[in-house]
Each structure stands twice: as structure tokens, then as C-alpha cells.
Amino acid sequence: MDGILLSIRDLRTYFYTEDGIVKAVDGVSFDLRRGETLGIVGESGSGKSVANLSIMRLIPEPPGRIVSGEIIFDGEDLLALTPREMRRIRGKRISMVFQDPMTSLNPFMRISRQLMELTQLHLGHTKRQAYAHAIEMLERVGIPDARMRVDSYPHAFSGGMRQRVMIAMALACEPELLIADEPTTALDVTIQAQILELIKRLKRETGMSVILITHDLGVVAGMADRIIVMYAGKIFEIAPTAKLFATPANPYTKGLLRSVPDPARDAGRELYQIPGLPPDVARLPPGCPFAPRCALAQERCRREFPPFVQIAPDHHSLCHFATEVYAESVREKEAKGASDLNPL
Incomplete structure (x- = not known):
């Protein structure tokens, strides 16, 4: 681990509702080193996911808004970028695995097309290159018979296999930062272990940094180098x-x-x-x-x-x-x- 890849300073993300201002993230600051795995834990509603959606600039406006702060990624403030500039980073240099792959994958598109769109957009692949890369990524994340299954629809895969597809999509452009938001939710214990081991292996192979969001202390115990504990939109503790x-x-x-x-x-x-x-x-x-x-x-x-x-x-x-x-x-x-x- 060498140098700071991501630096969050006094981040505040609020939601303006009929019941008042919900301070989902309120004055959060932390650094992420290159090659580091940072775990973020806390009960539901503590602000874990909102903090990382803020990094991705995916907060729905309205009702949400990033009120203040800095998100410095590799020396560049993401909050100062235009939406078009942010799209060039999102999916290529920073990727996110969401907790429910069934709502993240398009049920009407073949897996091959969903993977191909990423590399055609960010890497300039031709259709042939993108298709070959899609098969390679499915093989890399352990999808059996990837060449035969690449043209399947999401419903043809089990929950664990869909999550592997999501990880394949997130890593297709070899990002510098992977944000994994509850990547093992609703998976049985055996599949959970496989998914976590897959993320660890791919991190070793690529050298990427990882932010792992979870409410499960057992997950971060064997995955994270450091842990942030969040409560009520604030960091309550941070330590190795x-x-x-x-x-x-x-x-x-x-x-x-x-x-x-x-x-x-x-x-x-x-x-x-x-x-x-x-x-x-x-x-x-x-x-x-x-x-x-x-x-x-x-x-x-x-x-x-x-x-x-x-x-x-x-x-x-x-x-x-x-x-x-x-x-x-x-x-x-x-x-x-x-x-x-x-x-x-």
C-alpha cells in the first residue's frame, strides 16, 4: 500500500423531505490508500451506502444533494467535474458492485451485451474485441461454461452467479477503486465465502483498492485492512x-x-x-x-x-x-x- 488514492473531506449529503432534512452523511472524512481494503460497517441507516453513492455521484437529485465537502480521487475533486467528465471515470476508474444484482442487471439484455457496452464505451473495443473480453471476464470470475452462457439473460443465473456477473462488469475496465456495497446480502454462507474470496483474489491480481460496505463484522474481519464504524451519518470509530x-x-x-x-x-x-x-x-x-x-x-x-x-x-x-x-x-x-x- 503506497500513497493516497481517495481522500474524503467533510462530506455532507442531505435529503430534503416533508419530514425535514435527513443528514444521511454529515461531516465524514477519511483516506483510502492504494491497494488497501477499507471496511465500512454500521446498522441500516447509518450512512454507509449514501457515503459511497456520493463518491460515485449517484445521489438522486431531488430529494438528495451533496451539500459540501471534497472527494479527491487521484488528485482530482470529483465534485468539481461535469456530469460528462464524471461518466468517463464511473465504470472505468471507479466501479461499484451493488447489493442486489437482480435490480442492477438489465433483465431484458443478454449478459454479453451488458458487458460489451462497458468496454466499447470506456476502452474503445470493437464488437469482436468486446465479446471476447466479456467471455474472458466471466471465466475470470468463475462462471462455468462462460462461452456457452455469455449470451444468457440474467434470470438464467442463480443469485451467486448473478453477483459474479456484477463483479465481472465492475472489473471489466480494470478500475483503480472497487466499491462493494453489501456484495453477499441474501446469499447463503457457502456462496458468500466464494464471493468474498473472489474479491480478495481479484484485488491481489489487479492491485486495486476496495471499499467494502457491510453490516456483517464477520465479513470485514477477514477482508479489511482498516475499518470505519458509522452511526447516524457520522464516523464513530476508525482503526486498523x-x-x-x-x-x-x-x-x-x-x-x-x-x-x-x-x-x-x-x-x-x-x-x-x-x-x-x-x-x-x-x-x-x-x-x-x-x-x-x-x-x-x-x-x-x-x-x-x-x-x-x-x-x-x-x-x-x-x-x-x-x-x-x-x-x-x-x-x-x-x-x-x-x-x-x-x-x-
Whole structure:
């Protein structure tokens, strides 16, 4: 990993609705290094997908709008580009795999045509070159009998195979950045593992950077170099994967980790769940948005928005008591022993 490929600074994406302004992404900043896999986790509605749709400039206007911020990709601010300039980058240098391949693939077009359109547009392929490349990409992502199946329609493929087709489309132009939005949702466990291993293998082969969006901590545990934890449109914690699992510095992160089933820890007990529900981001409280659900919350938390505290050069947490939570995690790690740091 060498150098910064993507730099997000104070990104704010709001949706203007009849119920008020929904601050789906509110002041998000992070960097993505070349060749890095960055995991973004959080409950539904935390802002994970909206942040990455903002990178792709795919926010529907109206009701949504990128209000402010910078999205610097390889030295160029994507928010300053015209729609035509952005189309030259989208699909070629930055690609996205969406969570539902059936709604992302055109059901009325053969798979070959959907793949060919990409390379004819971005790589200048002739029809013959594009068709050969389509077969090559299907073979690369493990579609059996690719030469025979390239002219099939999406409905002829299983859910796992459709997701492989989506990955083939995303990688057809060898992008520098792949954004995978819940790429294993609704797939059975065996197929999930195959899809994740496929993304890891293709990343090794191409050297691309990956942003992996998920609510599943088990997925990012074996995939990501660093993890961002989002809540209510904000980054609550960011750290290298091993550090985040071993010594979380935010009560919300600790709650997410406790929610992962552990047979040794949870035998004979009810599975843990974070109390309460995520907040309505159109009506956030004045202090910490997690305070109503947090066992550590004090009056200060309900009144004042928390600072983004630096625990280490590569570890930050949005919490009034981040250093105390971190110290408690260190003590728990030491008591548990170095042999079993990862609850997953």
C-alpha cells in the first residue's frame, strides 16, 4: 500500500423531505490508500451506502444533494467535474458492485451485451474485441461454461452467479477503486465465502483498492485492512482491523462486537443486542446521537456533541469517554489473553 488514492473531506449529503432534512452523511472524512481494503460497517441507516453513492455521484437529485465537502480521487475533486467528465471515470476508474444484482442487471439484455457496452464505451473495443473480453471476464470470475452462457439473460443465473456477473462488469475496465456495497446480502454462507474470496483474489491480481460496505463484522474481519464504524451519518470509530477488534474505543463499536454470537461466551444466555433503535437522522438529539442507547452516557453526552479523539496515530473515536473505553478494552484484552483477541 503506497500513497493516497481517495481522500474524503467533510462530506455532507442531505435529503430534503416533508419530514425535514435527513443528514444521511454529515461531516465524514477519511483516506483510502492504494491497494488497501477499507471496511465500512454500521446498522441500516447509518450512512454507509449514501457515503459511497456520493463518491460515485449517484445521489438522486431531488430529494438528495451533496451539500459540501471534497472527494479527491487521484488528485482530482470529483465534485468539481461535469456530469460528462464524471461518466468517463464511473465504470472505468471507479466501479461499484451493488447489493442486489437482480435490480442492477438489465433483465431484458443478454449478459454479453451488458458487458460489451462497458468496454466499447470506456476502452474503445470493437464488437469482436468486446465479446471476447466479456467471455474472458466471466471465466475470470468463475462462471462455468462462460462461452456457452455469455449470451444468457440474467434470470438464467442463480443469485451467486448473478453477483459474479456484477463483479465481472465492475472489473471489466480494470478500475483503480472497487466499491462493494453489501456484495453477499441474501446469499447463503457457502456462496458468500466464494464471493468474498473472489474479491480478495481479484484485488491481489489487479492491485486495486476496495471499499467494502457491510453490516456483517464477520465479513470485514477477514477482508479489511482498516475499518470505519458509522452511526447516524457520522464516523464513530476508525482503526486498523486487528486494533478495532482487540481494543475498541467506542461504546457503539463494543456493542456491535458483543452482538456477534460467540458460543463460548453466550452458552445458556440470550444473545446480546444493543438496546433501543437507531435515531431518526432528521431529528437528532443535540449531544451524542448514540447517548439514548449508551450505558456510559452522562448528562454531558446528552448536551454536548463528542470530540473525535485520537487514541493512536491510526486510531480515532467519536466519544467523550474514548480514552476510558479504550483503557477498559485493553484491560479486557489482557484478562482474556493474547491467544483469543478476535471475538469472531
